[in-house]
Amino acid sequence: MVLSLESLVVRHTHRIPAPTGPAGAGDVAARQFDAALMSAGFKLSAQLLEHLSELSEAAVVDTAVRTLRTVRELVGDHVEHNVYFVDFPANVPDTFDFWMRCVAEALDDSGSRAGVLEQLRKGVVDLLTLPSYGRYQHTYAEMLTSHDELLAAAGDRMTVLHLGGALDDEVTGLYLALAGSATPLGEEGLRDLKALAEHCASGPQPETIAVRENRAVVNEARLRVGAELLLDTVTDVLRLACALSGGDVTLQEPTRFRALPRPTRRALLAGLDAVVAAAPAKLADVHAHREQFKRLGERLHPHEYPRWPRAAEVFAVARGERQARSFDSRVEELLCAGDVLAAAGLLRSAPGKLFRALDRLLRSAVTEAEREAVVAAVEEAAPAVAGRVVLSVREHLDNRADESGDRRVFINRLGRAWVTDERRPPLPKAHRRRLVALLDAEIRRRLPAPGRLLVDPDVLDVALPLSGKATAxxxxxxxxxxxxxxxxxxxxxxxxxxxxxxxxxxxxxxxxxxxxxxxxxxxxxxxxxxxxxxxxxxxxxxxxxxxxxxxxxxxxxxxxxxxxxxxxxxxxxxxxxxxxxxxxxxxxxxxxxxxxxxxxxxxxxxxxxxxxxxxxxxxxxxxxxxxxxxxxxxxxxxxxxxxxxxxxRVSVATLLRGIVEREQLTVRYLTELMAEGAGGTTVWDGVSVPDHPVTYVGLERPEGLHPDSRIVTLENLCDLIPD
The missing domain is CATH 2.60.60.30 (sav2460 like domains)
Known part of the structure; x- marks a missing residue:
C-alpha cells in the first residue's frame, strides 16, 4: 500500500515524498538516478538531488526503482513500442507495392497459397488472411538495432520532480485536494480518490465536499470505518449504494446492486430516513433515477425496518405508489403557461437551477419587466451558486451569438459529441452585457487576493477545467x-x-x-x-x-x-x-x-x-x-x-469546426481578474524567479520559487476555480 500511495503522489503532484533511510554517501547513486530519469524526460530538482545525496546508497536505489516505474508508465515508456516497418520512418513503401509484396509472399507459402489463389479468382483479397500482413516480422531488439541513438536537443521535454514532505502529509494533502475539488473528477481521479479515502477516512477531512461523486467515494470509506456519513439528498444514498456495489457513482450507467450485509442496509436506510425527515420535498429527487431506486429497494428490504418509515416512502415514490411532485415539473408548468415572473421567483430558491435555466428564461420573457426580473433573480442568487456553474454560464454567454444561424456543439460527460444548427433566437444584447458584467464581478469577488502574481504565458490559453471529465x-x-x-x-x-x-x-x-x-x-x-x-x-x-x-x-x-x-x-x-x-x-x-x-x-x-x-x-x-x-x-x-x-471525414470536419470556433473561458480570463487585485503582475520569462512569495500560475513549477509561494500548475489547475 505504501508503494501505491507514493506512486499516486508522484503522478498527481510531480513531487516525491521525502525519501527516508539511514544517512550516507548517496551522491553517486543520486546522480545515476537523475541520469536514468532524464532518459525518460524527467529530472530531479536541485533540492531533491541534495536530499538524496545525504541518504545511503540503498535508500536512494529503493527510491529510484519505485519512481522510475511510476514515471515511465506516466509517459508510456513502460512497454516496448515496436513498428511493422523496421526502419520507420525511413523506407516506408508505397501502399499498393506493399500489398502486392504481401500477396506474393503468401503465394510462396504452401500453407496460404490455396486460399489466396481462391480469393484472387474472385477478384478480392482480404489483407488479414495474408501471413505477413499486420503482424510484426521482427523482434523489438532487432528493431532497435536499425535505429541510431537519439541526439539530444534543447527542445526535448524535461519534467522536474520536486522534493515533497513526509509521505503521510503528502497523501493527506492529495486526498483533501481530490475530495474537496470544486470540479468533478475524471475516471482516474475517482479511482485514485477511492484508494486515498480508504487510507484517510479517519483523518482530516475537507470542509466541504461539493461534488456528489466525490462524496459517494468518501462515504464508502467512512462507512467502512464507522464514521458519520455525509448525506443531504436521497441521491447521495443511491450513489453510495452504487459505490458499495462497484458500480457507477455518476449514475450514467445502471448498477447491478449486490446483496448488502445487514449493518450496511441499516446505515443506508437510516440515512434515507434522516434526509427525508429533514426535508420531505427531497422525495421528488427520486424521479430522476426511479428504476435504480426500485432495484436498490429490492436489496435493502425497507419493510423489515419499520423504525425508518420515511426511508420506505422513497421506494414508494419510485414504485409510483406515492406522489412527490418534482421542483423541475413545477418550473416547467409555469414556463409552459408563459409565467416567466413566477418561474423566476420559484427558481430563486434553487440558485443552481436558476443559472442553468437562465437562457430559456430570457428567451421566454416577453416584456422588459420580465427580463429585468430574471436579471434581478440572477444577481440575488449568484453568491449561492457553485463557482464552476457561474463560470459555465459565463462561457455560455460568450457563445450566444447575436444572430441565429450558427452551429451548436453538444458534448456529454462521456466525450460523445454532436452538432446541430442554432435555432434559438439571440439573447437581448443589453441584458447579455449586464449579465456578463455581473458574473465577472461575482467571480472577481470570490478569487483570493494573489499578492504578487507570476504568470507563465504558455498557460494563458489553457481552458478552465470546469470538469475533470473533459480531460483524459x-x-x-x-x-x-x-x-x-x-x-x-x-x-x-x-x-x-x-x-x-x-x-x-x-x-x-x-x-x-x-x-x-x-x-x-x-x-x-x-x-x-x-x-x-x-x-x-x-x-x-x-x-x-x-x-x-x-x-x-x-x-x-x-x-x-x-x-x-x-x-x-x-x-x-x-x-x-x-x-x-x-x-x-x-x-x-x-x-x-x-x-x-x-x-x-x-x-x-x-x-x-x-x-x-x-x-x-x-x-x-x-x-x-x-x-x-x-x-x-x-x-x-x-x-x-x-x-x-x-x-x-465529414463527421470529424463538422465537429472540428464547431469546437475550433467556440469561445472558451481560459486561464487568461481568471488571471486578468486576479491581476486587478494583485500587488503586481509579472509575465515569467522562463528563467529567473523572484526571491519573494508569489502566486505562480504556469504549466510546470519553476525551481527556486520562494517556499511561501502559492503554486498552480497543470497538476492542480482546478484550484483556480473558486468555490
Missing part, C-alpha cells in the same frame, strides 16, 4: 478546448494497445483538412506515405501489445488542420482492452533515435471512452504559420466494425 488521464494533457503551442519540425503520433481476450485491431490515422475544413489528404494503413509524412504500418493483433506511429513533417503538411484519430477496426473497445493510450512527440529535423523516445513525448493520454473512434486533439496552423494544438477529447460512435478515416 496522462501526462501533459490539457482540458478540452485548450490551445497550446507546438514547436518542432517533426510531429509524431503514437497509439499503443494490449488486448485482453479477443484479437483487437486499432488503426492510427491522420486527416489533413484545408482552411474550409475540406479534406486535403490523410495517412493511414490505406495510405502509408505521402508528401506530409509516413505511417509505421498496420498491426492487427495485440496479445503482447502493439504500437502504430505517424510521422509528419510540419513544414510539408498540406492544409490548415491535422486531426489524428484512433479507429477501432475490430475487437475490444477502448474501455475493454487491458491498456490503451495515445500521445505525440516533437523532434528537431536532424534528431534520430527510436520510433518512440520518452523524452520527446509532449503528451500521453489514456484512451478510455465509449465510442469507436477517438479524437484526442487537433493541430491548427495559424495565420502566423505556427502550429498549435487544440484539445478535443472526443469519441465518435462510429460503426460496430471496420472504422476507417475515409468513412468519418
Amino acid at each position: 488521464a496522462g501526462l501533459g494533457v490539457l482540458p478540452r478546448g485548450s490551445v497550446s503551442p507546438v514547436d518542432g519540425e517533426l510531429l509524431r503520433f503514437f497509439v499503443y494497445w494490449k488486448q485482453r481476450e479477443r484479437s483487437t485491431d486499432y488503426d492510427l490515422s491522420a486527416l489533413m483538412l484545408g482552411a474550409d475544413y475540406e479534406t486535403v489528404s490523410w495517412l493511414s494503413y490505406t495510405n502509408l506515405s505521402a508528401v506530409d509524412g509516413e505511417h509505421s504500418g498496420d498491426i492487427v493483433d495485440a496479445p503482447e501489445g502493439a504500437s502504430e506511429f505517424i510521422n509528419l513533417r510540419l513544414g510539408a503538411v498540406r492544409g490548415t488542420f491535422v486531426v489524428p484519430q484512433v479507429n477501432l477496426f475490430a475487437g475490444e473497445g477502448f474501455e475493454e482492452v487491458e491498456e490503451s493510450f495515445f500521445g505525440f512527440m516533437l523532434r528537431d529535423g536532424d534528431q534520430q533515435g527510436r520510433p518512440f523516445e520518452a523524452r520527446t513525448v509532449r503528451m500521453k493520454s489514456d484512451l478510455r471512452g465509449p465510442g469507436r473512434v477517438a479524437l484526442p486533439l487537433a493541430f491548427v496552423r495559424g495565420e502566423d504559420g505556427r502550429w498549435r494544438a487544440k484539445w478535443l477529447h472526443l469519441y465518435l460512435k462510429g460503426t460496430p466494425t471496420s472504422n476507417q478515416v475515409e468513412g468519418n
